[in-house]
Amino acid sequence: MYQSDTIIAVLKRLNDTYFLPAIQREFVWKPAQVTRLFDSILQDYPIGSFLFWELERESRDKWDAYHFLTDFTQGGTRNRQADLVGITNPVLVLDGQQRLTALLLGL
Numbered sequence: 001m002y003q004s005d006t007i008i009a010v011l012k013r014l015n016d017t018y019f020l021p022a023i024q025r026e027f028v029w030k031p032a033q034v035t036r037l038f039d040s041i042l043q044d045y046p047i048g049s050f051l052f053w054e055l056e057r058e059s060r061d062k063w064d065a066y067h068f069l070t071d072f073t074q075g076g077t078r079n080r081q082a083d084l085v086g087i088t089n090p091v092l093v094l095d096g097q098q099r100l101t102a103l104l105l106g107l
Helices: 007-013 031-042 057-062 097-106
Strands: 018-021 051-054 091-095
Touching: 007 097, 031 097, 091 097
Parallel strands: 018 091
Antiparallel strands: 051 091
């Protein structure tokens, strides 16, 4: 199901409801790519869609999840593992991690 949302609303859910599955690569965007993303947003260009996976209660303990980066060091930052116990409705981001991380770090 397609659903439109604001950037700020999505960013508020990162590391609270939205997490990264272990299958995701690390954040690899270079500063120029982050700049182009913000430039696209400021020019009101579309930045693509995101793919989210709502975990069912009975399968939450079967998936390793990670936090989105909140601090970044070029070439040395690792995502911290997330504990989904106690998260009411965890959602894994299958597509959009690079864009969401860039927005989170940039804002």
